Amino acid sequence: MSRHKLGSGFLASALAREIRRLKPSSVFAVVDPGAKAITESALQNLPCVVMRGTRGERLKTPEAAAQLTQKMVRKGLDRQSLVIAVGGGASTDLTGFAAATALRGVRWGVVSTTLLSMADAGLGGKTAVNLPEGKNLMGAFHMPEFVFADLATLETLPSTEWTSGLGEILKAAMLSGTAALSRLEAAQASDFSPEILGRIQSGPGSEKSALLQTLQMSVRVKKKIVELDPLESGLRKTLNLGHTFGHALETAAAQQAASKRLSHGSAVALGLLCALRFAVEAGLAAPTYYERILALTEHLGLPTQFQGRLPAPNELRRLLKHDKKALGGKLDLILPTRPGAVEMIEGIRVGQVERVLRRELG
Ligand SMILES: NC(=O)c1ccc[n+]([C@@H]2O[C@H](COP(=O)([O-])OP(=O)(O)OC[C@H]3O[C@@H](n4cnc5c(N)ncnc54)[C@H](O)[C@@H]3O)[C@@H](O)[C@H]2O)c1
Ligand SMILES: [Zn+2]
Numbered sequence: 001m002s003r004h005k006l007g008s009g010f011l012a013s014a015l016a017r018e019i020r021r022l023k024p025s026s027v028f029a030v031v032d033p034g035a036k037a038i039t040e041s042a043l044q045n046l047p048c049v050v051m052r053g054t055r056g057e058r059l060k061t062p063e064a065a066a067q068l069t070q071k072m073v074r075k076g077l078d079r080q081s082l083v084i085a086v087g088g089g090a091s092t093d094l095t096g097f098a099a100a101t102a103l104r105g106v107r108w109g110v111v112s113t114t115l116l117s118m119a120d121a122g123l124g125g126k127t128a129v130n131l132p133e134g135k136n137l138m139g140a141f142h143m144p145e146f147v148f149a150d151l152a153t154l155e156t157l158p159s160t161e162w163t164s165g166l167g168e169i170l171k172a173a174m175l176s177g178t179a180a181l182s183r184l185e186a187a188q189a190s191d192f193s194p195e196i197l198g199r200i201q202s203g204p205g206s207e208k209s210a211l212l213q214t215l216q217m218s219v220r221v222k223k224k225i226v227e228l229d230p231l232e233s234g235l236r237k238t239l240n241l242g243h244t245f246g247h248a249l250e251t252a253a254a255q256q257a258a259s260k261r262l263s264h265g266s267a268v269a270l271g272l273l274c275a276l277r278f279a280v281e282a283g284l285a286a287p288t289y290y291e292r293i294l295a296l297t298e299h300l301g302l303p304t305q306f307q308g309r310l311p312a313p314n315e316l317r318r319l320l321k322h323d324k325k326a327l328g329g330k331l332d333l334i335l336p337t338r339p340g341a342v343e344m345i346e347g348i349r350v351g352q353v354e355r356v357l358r359r360e361l362g
Helices: 011-022 033-044 062-074 089-104 115-121 151-156 159-176 178-186 195-201 210-228 235-240 243-254 264-281 287-299 313-321 350-361
Strands: 003-007 027-031 049-052 082-087 107-112 126-131 134-141 146-150 330-338 341-349
Touching: 003 210, 011 033, 011 082, 011 107, 011 146, 027 033, 027 089, 033 049, 033 082, 033 151, 049 062, 062 089, 062 126, 082 089, 089 107, 089 115, 089 126, 089 134, 107 115, 115 151, 115 159, 115 210, 134 243, 146 151, 151 195, 151 210, 159 178, 159 210, 159 235, 159 264, 159 287, 178 210, 178 287, 210 235, 235 330, 235 341, 243 264, 243 313, 243 330, 243 350, 264 287, 264 330, 264 350, 287 330, 313 350, 330 350, 341 350
Parallel strands: 003 146, 027 049, 027 082, 082 107, 107 146
Antiparallel strands: 126 134, 330 341
């Protein structure tokens, strides 16, 4: 596994140390424009070429990855180079994909600058770009040398992105167990907002902050699973909890007015509720578990309803099938059964999945 560091205010010195340790021939820092201002000072004294990366989901494309690769090759990328991906999950997924494929793979590191990416996307070595046919359909496993999450970089993160991060964190807490869920239930909205950052940086008790503890929990859950199954032959699929529904909803929302857009984490939160409903209807989970997660979803400020118009049944089935886990019109679903436990059910008919989604959100 990669070296991982989570804390506050360490970024510049840790990056300098990694560059000394890895002794690359050249270093390319590819920076998400959204994270540019907040990471500028940490990058400015490093021996690296700073490049503008892409921003957000819409530009997570093979074309953008090819352009980035071209730019790096022109500036002298070779097999001993190091690529540092700085940004949110969409940007680092793309930069990581370029690093995985350029010259058949060069070393890379991740600097996560969104809550979601600190909790999930930055970890585990999955890289990808989207195709018109669906999300993350072109990708590679390419383990980074290091993953850094410096809470100070969250200072400029918009509130919608804090909420999005909480969607993936809720998933991690469901995989972790009842203690993690209780801690989220006890947290306050201000624990997950920029106002908490000043207090964390100013010292005493910072190690006890709900933000830090929550991220540590998410990282623990993901690391444990990825270490056991790095290439997703089985166990790692449990990290897709809520994602079959979530991806379909995210794509459906993206096709509607901009005001109806769903962030990845918010779509995952809705997906978790759909998966829970499926589990309850199948007799695999207790209704009280559903009620608990519904209340927690609201408590965290995550959506519990789909704001746009749900697509017609045929279109929704098409979207569900485009999830790359679909085989021959049937889906494998990860279902939450109780806090800390899931079950994978294989070969479920898409129509059945679509009807549960509609009952939950229609
Ligand atoms: N590789 C994996 O294992 C994995 C896991 C989960 C999700 N993902 C992917 O992650 C992506 C979602 O990532 P995300 O939630 O980080 O969204 P994102 O990358 O789209 O970033 C959201 C927005 O925040 C901006 N931003 C980034 N850092 C900022 C900062 N510090 N201050 C202000 N603005 C900032 C970005 O420019 C962007 O506009 C999806 O593409 C998803 O598929 C990957
Ligand atoms: Zn996700």
